[in-house]
Amino acid sequence: MSTTRKEHPSQWDERFSVPEYVYGEAPNDFIREIASSHLNEPMEVVCLCEGEGRNAVWLAELGHQVTNVDLSGVALEKCKALAAKRGVEVHTIQSDMADFHAEPESADLIVLVFAHTPPHIRPHMLAQVEKALRPGGRVLLECYSPDQVGRGTGGPPVAEMMFTLEELRGIFGDWQEHHAEEIIREVHEGHLHTGEAAVVQFYASKPQQ
Numbered sequence: 001m002s003t004t005r006k007e008h009p010s011q012w013d014e015r016f017s018v019p020e021y022v023y024g025e026a027p028n029d030f031i032r033e034i035a036s037s038h039l040n041e042p043m044e045v046v047c048l049c050e051g052e053g054r055n056a057v058w059l060a061e062l063g064h065q066v067t068n069v070d071l072s073g074v075a076l077e078k079c080k081a082l083a084a085k086r087g088v089e090v091h092t093i094q095s096d097m098a099d100f101h102a103e104p105e106s107a108d109l110i111v112l113v114f115a116h117t118p119p120h121i122r123p124h125m126l127a128q129v130e131k132a133l134r135p136g137g138r139v140l141l142e143c144y145s146p147d148q149v150g151r152g153t154g155g156p157p158v159a160e161m162m163f164t165l166e167e168l169r170g171i172f173g174d175w176q177e178h179h180a181e182e183i184i185r186e187v188h189e190g191h192l193h194t195g196e197a198a199v200v201q202f203y204a205s206k207p208q209q
Helices: 009-016 029-038 054-061 073-086 122-132 165-171
Strands: 044-048 065-070 091-094 107-113 133-144 176-188 194-205
Touching: 009 073, 029 054, 029 107, 029 133, 029 176, 029 194, 044 054, 044 122, 054 065, 054 073, 054 107, 065 073, 073 091, 107 122, 122 133, 165 176, 165 194
Parallel strands: 044 065, 044 107, 065 091, 107 133
Antiparallel strands: 133 194, 176 194
16 A cells, blocks of 8 residues: 555645636746747647646647646646637646656656655656656756745745755756756746745756667
8 A cells, every 4th residue: 555645636726726827827937948949849748736837838839739737626727728818728637746657758848847746756756757758858847946945935845845956966867968057046937936036947858768
């Protein structure tokens, strides 16, 4: 019997049960920056912990085939509504990350933006990234680093839920890095992510077989 503790969808459903998009409707700045110069060909994209879908919808607008995987059914309905307003389609999968099992080599790009699961779930989630990507596929991530704790500008309250570049390199050590750094930058993405923030940015390609 599995002893993996899961998240509670009711907590996230409550957060997203407001008319506005709590993290905004515009894509994450780092995703926009990388996409503008690197994601020019249509791809099969999976966005993990994507919530209301701002990044997924924007990527669909660029011509990619996008799937949003998230725990909250409320968030996924808002994603569908945003996609319809923008005239695109985003496939949605409602799943706790503890239960999510990706189809092997089914995606060209995995996107994680502020995908802060409980620490006991994170290794499984990151294992799904490697499993889901085809050879040469890419992971594109921006999340808070431990230095974010106490800043009051967004993210979980404990360092254990944050990401570090050292952790990511430990998992994706043989991948080709295109961009990898921990920085302090201004984040203005909805009223819950606003102000100077400590983030880790990671963009890398899975080895070709």
